Amino acid sequence: MNYPARKAFYQKYIVHTKRLAIAFLLFGLLGIFFPSFFGLTVAAFVGWLLFFSGIYAGYTTYQTDKTSIWGWLKSLLLIITGILMILNPHLGTSALAILMAVYLFVDSALNFMLGFNLKPAINKVWPFLNGVVSAILGVIFLLYAPNPLYSSWLLGLYVGISLLFDAIMMYQLSRGADKIYVEELIVEE
DSSP states (O other): OOHHHHHHHHHHHHHHHHHHHHHHHHHHHHHHHSHHHHHHHHHHHHHHHHHHHHHHHHHHHHHHOTTOHHHHHHHHHHHHHHHHHHHOTHHHHHHHHHHHHHHHHHHHHHHHHHHHHSOTTSOTHHHHHHHHHHHHHHHHHHHHTTOHHHHHHHHHHHHHHHHHHHHHHHHHHHHHHHHHHHHHHHHHO
């Protein structure tokens, strides 16, 4: 890659990664300080996603195969589940807690893989630390998922902690990109 294009890439990467880190930091702090509210908000948001997915699935079934019982059943199931989660987000928090545990274990594995694949100039401790925190949170979610009161609180707290650590990791990665950019400038001169 030529120098001007590479310089533009690093500058964009650094600016956008830092902006995203700030947004994640603000949402993370909101989740940490108001975990129950944040957990119910996440459940309601998922409910809206299911509701609109059901409407779109129904539209797709109508456009492609109006006689498909399975297509209509899937649409109806998505819409009903979405409405139930919107009207009473506590109903879905246990299921979401189990899904979050699965997500956390996958996120942990991906962070470890990221840490192993980063260039030496980048501070590798942050992806590894993020992976350890995600794995610990995954275990906690599996233990407390059956209780809707705990799962709502945990869901909000998880989102807050995860976003906070993601914000720290992204900020540190942008600082690492600064170092790589400077190293490449020195090598090219």
